[in-house]
Amino acid sequence: MNGGTPTDRLVDRLLGPAGPELSCEECFVQLDRYVELELAGKEADAAVPGMRAHLQGCSACAEDQESLRALLSERRGS
Amino acid sequence: MVAILGKLDEFRGESKFTTWAYKFALYEAAATIRKLAWQGRELPLEAEDWPQVPNPGPAPHGEVEMNDLLAAIRQEIEASLTPRQREVLVALALNEVPIDVLADRLGSTRGALYKTLHDARQKLRAALASRELTIDETEEEDR
Secondary structure, eight states: OOOOHHHHHHHHHHHHHHSOOOOOHHOOOOOHHHHHHHHTSSHHHHSSTTTTHHHHHHHHHHHHHHHHHHHHHHHHHH | HHHHHGGGGOOOSSSHHHHHHHHHHHHHHHHHHHHHHTOOOOOOOOOOOOOOOOOOSSOOOHHHHHHHHHHHHHHHHHSSOOHHHHHIIIIIIIIIOOHHHHHHHHHHHHHHHHHHHHHHHHHHHHHHTTTTOOOOHHHHHHH
């Protein structure tokens, strides 16, 4: 949902994800489990329904997810 | 560290303890950085930054449709949303104010503001659907 022209991205931000999504609070509770599943190559989106949609709609939670993923990846590599 | 210790009874063992602890630290650090970056800046809460829609003329088919959709969204923001929904949607989605920063200034929380944003988006989607103006979901997934 983050590609396309600036107009596409603006429309994405204005309308948000189409499907059901978690709240920010639910996202935070599930974030550690979700990122571990992602890094283990497991079906994180199936295990935590609504997480992917929320990360598409909430840039702050998406940033937290990317940071946690990057930190864990780096520590695994070190 | 103190904040994490205060949350220990919420650790459910569904991830490694270190992963669980990191998420608190990263959450706090990111929110602090966003707030520092906006410290002393006036928040743009009004819709001042709408992109210029090109003049009528030859344009790719998809671009025309997207401009029509954007124009309809602008109308529905005025017609369908409450003042609070409009304020939150414009600040977060149009002006890209970080949600933690807006929450601080409005005396709210990230979760409460996202709920308002979510409700506003749902209203806009419903209003666009009643005009038979929707994003093609397949196209949306591709973007």
